[in-house]
Amino acid sequence: LKQTLQNPWEAFAEKHPVGSEVEGEVKNKTEFGLFIGLDGDVDGMVHLSDLDWTRPGEQAIEDYKKGDTVHAKVLDVDVEKERIAIGIKQLASDPFASKKTGAGSGDEGGEGELRKGSVVTCEVVEVKDGGIEVKIAGTDLTAFIKRSELARDRGDQRPERFSVGEKVDARIIQFDRRARKVAVSIKALEVAEEKEAIAQYGSADSGASLGDILGAALKARDQKK
Template identity: 40%
Template sequence: TNKNVDPKKVVQLGDEVEVMVLEIDEDRRRISLGMKQCKPNPWEDFAMSHKKGDRVKGQIKSITDFGVFIGLPGGIDGLVHLSDLSWSEPGEEAVRRYKKGDEVEAMVLAIDTERERISLGVKQLSGDPFSNYASTHEKGSVVTGTVKSVDAKGAVIALGGDAEGYLRASEISSDRVEDARNHLKEGDQVTAMIINIDRKNRTINLSIKAKDAAEAAEAMQRMQQEATTGTTNLGALLKAKLDKS
């Protein structure tokens, strides 16, 4: 509910109203009254009928520097903080897709009746792409993705399902790479190894260099095994021939 309502918009001179005595100040000969206290508390009503994780719909009442206010039943507003608008976009960019009057769906994240605050989230309506990807891939996995953006320091790789990984310029090749743009461009398909998953900072680090080194080591191991097998077979043939003679 609006905390700064113009009384002229609520009551007119001569109206009969029901009020509750809030305070009696005998020294100042003043009695404080309240109208809203005579009606059910809309915040408590909302808390009674909704819980964390519930989905709600409402119209956008206002958009501020820190989030989007959505109108809810009972004349109260819920706030979607900028950080809760999108998993993949910064809040400052995601908020540009919204305007006053739009009807949106959101998830209830928290209800604080004492402070009269309801926290909502839009991105929580869908699964966290980072957590989903990290739960099915581990360090050392070889993955394929598409270059989403690239600058001199490295490239952002789209891994599918809105998950992203980062490929530093130094991890592109065993040779020294001064500028990643000389090796990659947007749209290129990249196969690399996951060298780190940082759940706290929500980053997935990739390396083509590590993938190539692992493949080279595996190929060397196969060659050594084949050479050992070949030597063993030759020795067995010679022994069999000597045994016959």
């Protein structure tokens, strides 16, 4: 009887070629990913690695439950093996491959380019005991600033002094596109600014106090603005 009907996987492939977007209901959650009910009474699978660009699949899958309606992109249709691979993260661009990220390791990046040594503005999205979770402005990248990297002075290394939604400047201390890791530090930025201020406005044997030197640097920065 089934030979009198069109193969449902062939029908799906004709109607939804690779790269097209589909919508379906979460039928099941497994240790490998999500099974989504699609047109033609076939299921597509979203592998854990295709759920989110920046979070581990084991963490991202917790956002979904049976019965949820999701949108995804068709990645592959294997008619012979009766398998359909779809991805949710592919609906958004890869933050590590965008024009605003760079793989260089120089201290200074080009305008709008992220690389090790770049100074970025971050928004606090969560405050935890061990540090703060931040989102880098203008990107979809998130990073965790641990307590020891919150400030140069130990007394200021307190996560509770930050609040959700607050904007902070930090320095990128790690940018690894292959490992998909980005790390930022407020402490590293403060240390770099202090070194620059001393180099420009005074030295250890000039007789000027650190407060005087930093005050001159801040005044010069404000005048530039």
